[in-house]
Amino acid sequence: MxxxxxxxxxxxxxxxxxxxxxxxxxxxxxxxxxxxxxxxxxxxxxxxxxxxxxxxxxxxxxxxxxxxxxxxxxxxxYKFIKTPSSNTLTIPTTQRETKSLATHYTVQKGDTLWLIAKKVTGDGSNYKAIAQKNNITNPDKIYVGQKLVI
Known part of the structure; x- marks a missing residue:
């Protein structure tokens, strides 16, 4: 122009x-x-x-x-070029074995919501979602034998 x-x-x-x-x-x-x-x-x-x-x-x-x-x-x-950022997760193109996640978990002695989230989902930061799903207002207050929906 x-x-x-x-x-x-x-x-x-x-x-x-x-x-x-x-x-x-x-x-x-x-x-x-x-x-x-x-x-x-x-x-x-x-x-x-x-x-x-x-x-x-x-x-x-x-x-x-x-x-x-x-x-x-x-x-x-002017064309803006989108480049992937260095912290972008690349997804492999090969098939991976997938395992199904547990849908329920029974609280054991020494468990915390963070440890349970890490054990069950692989990511401890998912504890917030587990707390929300189980109507837990204080994530520090869980009890042995308590059944949680994951």
């Missing part, structure tokens, strides 16, 4: 707003965005155009002695 226009140095009758900055302030901002290497957002109101764009090039100059700065801004659609 190429945008060609100018930043006015004075108020014109066709300008819809007032109190704008000097033209080179806008040029400085465009150059700053270009040099950052980060995308900008191009939105055209009243249309579905709303794209992340990279600034490929910016050319500008004063043309007619008015101090207006004419520019040409070349943009290219």
């Amino acid at each position: 190429t945008i060609e226009s100018f930043f006015p140095n004075q108020q014109y009758s066709f300008c819809l707003y007032r109190d704008f900055q000097k033209p080179y302030e806008y040029i400085k901002q465009l150059l700053k965005w270009k040099e950052s290497g980060r995308p900008i957002r191009v939105i055209v109101t009243g249309t579905p155009i709303n794209y992340a764009m990279a600034i490929e090039s910016l050319t500008y100059s004063e043309v007619d002695g008015t101090g207006d700065v004419y520019f040409s801004l070349e943009l290219k659609e």
